[in-house]
Amino acid sequence: MPMTTLIILAATCIVSFMAFNNRRLVDDLILWPPAIERKREYYRLVTYGFLHADPMHLLFNMMTLFFFGRAMEPAYNATLGTFGFALFYLGGLIVSILPTYLKNRHNNNYRSLGASGAVSAVVFGFIMYAPWQSIWIFFLKVPAIIYAVLYVAYSIYMDQNGRDNVNHSAHLWGAAYGVVFTVLANPAVLPHFLGELSRPRF
Template sequence: MTITLIILAVTCVVSFMALNNGKLMDDLLLWPPAIQRSREYYRLVTYGLVHADFGHLLFNMLTLFFFGRAMEPFYAARLGALGFLLFYMGGLVVSILPTYLKNRTNARYRSLGASGAVSAVLFAFVLLAPWSRIYVFVVPLPAIIYGLLYTAYSIYMDKRGQDNVNHSAHLWGAAYGVAFTLLIEPRTLSHFLYALSHPGAG
């Protein structure tokens, strides 16, 4: 079983358990005062194992399933068998840190879901294959176009701040995915620029 499928399976099992167990949900989600006061640093990772509802879980896990399997060999080749796990866990932590720092004394704030880490996986894929087609609600879009639309939407919604979605985590996750990938394989940048300027090259 691949690392991607293990992450997916664990996330699904824990999410389903937490949806039926309020105490488990409260113990795992990101609640800044618990980290600030009680040093429960594990929440910077476990918040990504729980989701608000089935739709939230389904969207994240489908995205992880398709793009995680594509990206896992890339990180395994450069960081070893657990390379993708390292990348994914880093995405969870980095994508939520700005939110945590902003709300570290806000007892009313809570955040959950794997969206930040999943965004990291998605944007790392965009970096490697910008013209690959992504099907968004059955509409085919080049990965790079989807990435631009996703970023613009997240920035807009983050500024509005009128829903309960942590769009900031999406943006930081995407930035982390690109930065981490370039850090471990700098040649990815020249590959991306060439691919971007040669849409028909594959």
């Protein structure tokens, strides 16, 4: 039973639903870089990930976390101990948002929220273990490694050209963190991944 995944999912849903109708709670928890820079409110580097813009944003992230988190939690706990997956997810929240924070630390108008960076880390950790496993993109099923390439390419393009108010930088850094953390936690994953890539299965 992926207890850590379920706890994270439940906590995120509770906080997000509370914040949908509580502007003050959003203001207290959201990533607002000047609050970290001036007031040393470093907790915002984590709490922003428990807020979401709307129910659909929350549903998409939590569905993805549920399916991939329950697959990956045993792997991280096996190599890092009982709190391995919690450590991985917490690190994903922080690392994925740090470049955004550093870029906007003097920007009074910038806000960011959502668990997408950490969720991306979980997905890319999974891809390191099972690159040919099928992943659904809406109604299309594609190999995980193809999804990874498309996801990275799209995120890079949108990060440079997009105007959709989505933090694509966090998606990219979360994905990179997921790969690096997974390999450092279990170095055998890298030769396994490369070996799997040499044996395509569509």
